[in-house]
Amino acid sequence: MPLSISSLKVAVASVLFLFGCSWACFAQVLVQSAKNEYPNLIYDAKLIRKNYSYSSFITSTITFHDSSFVKAPLNYNMLLREMHFVTEEGDTLALANGEGIAGIKIDNDFYQYVPPYGFLLIFASLKKVNLSAQLMTTPRVFGTGKLYQTILLTEDSTSRQLRDMRGNTIFVRDSHFFLVDKNNTPYKINTSNLKSILLKLYPNHRREINQYLRKNANSLTKTKDLITLLEYIDQLSVQ
Numbered sequence: 001m002p003l004s005i006s007s008l009k010v011a012v013a014s015v016l017f018l019f020g021c022s023w024a025c026f027a028q029v030l031v032q033s034a035k036n037e038y039p040n041l042i043y044d045a046k047l048i049r050k051n052y053s054y055s056s057f058i059t060s061t062i063t064f065h066d067s068s069f070v071k072a073p074l075n076y077n078m079l080l081r082e083m084h085f086v087t088e089e090g091d092t093l094a095l096a097n098g099e100g101i102a103g104i105k106i107d108n109d110f111y112q113y114v115p116p117y118g119f120l121l122i123f124a125s126l127k128k129v130n131l132s133a134q135l136m137t138t139p140r141v142f143g144t145g146k147l148y149q150t151i152l153l154t155e156d157s158t159s160r161q162l163r164d165m166r167g168n169t170i171f172v173r174d175s176h177f178f179l180v181d182k183n184n185t186p187y188k189i190n191t192s193n194l195k196s197i198l199l200k201l202y203p204n205h206r207r208e209i210n211q212y213l214r215k216n217a218n219s220l221t222k223t224k225d226l227i228t229l230l231e232y233i234d235q236l237s238v239q
Contacts, residue, residue: 051079051137051171053106057086060106067102074106076119078137079171083111083119095119114186120178124227126234129201130180131227137171177226191220198233205236 057073072085083095083104095101098113105111111119112132120132178186179197187197198209212232219225 063102065102078135132180133175133177136174
């Protein structure tokens, strides 16, 4: 049975730790973990807003393990790597612990909570594993990192100008992919360890996996190719 937004704090607080405040203190407190990683960046509410996955907060569904659910405006922040929502009172809250959550649906996207990585976007849900990704934005600074002084000589005067060459900060979208088994155990995958993880998860199909990877060694560079591989192996596991 769905709960109203006014009941959201009570319902979620029973299984989650919630943090709520205005945008001003929200920007000051939630950025601490990000500041530890990127101490030279200046964090404020505007910066946080620019790094959301969706252009606005979308009315979404949080489903719990007991099959109850609530609806609330949600958005995923890629810079802080947190799931945020806004109450009717205008408070912004972060789901800092999602242990009691079975899944979140935002628009047509599904998320699962996987410690210690937080909420991962599910790209494919198979019988034995999910292919999920941690969405993130990573700061990149372009420039020399120094301030230069320029002396301008004219007929009337000599002036000095400071030329800021410390660079502009941009945020590059990135993602880390995982295979998450039905026990919610995550296996972070990349091109170098994909084979070993697949053989660990599907030990009864070593021959088929090795054959497929040899035949398609150069065609696993896109998400859709990885999904095709997983669907092939998943079919083998139920035969």
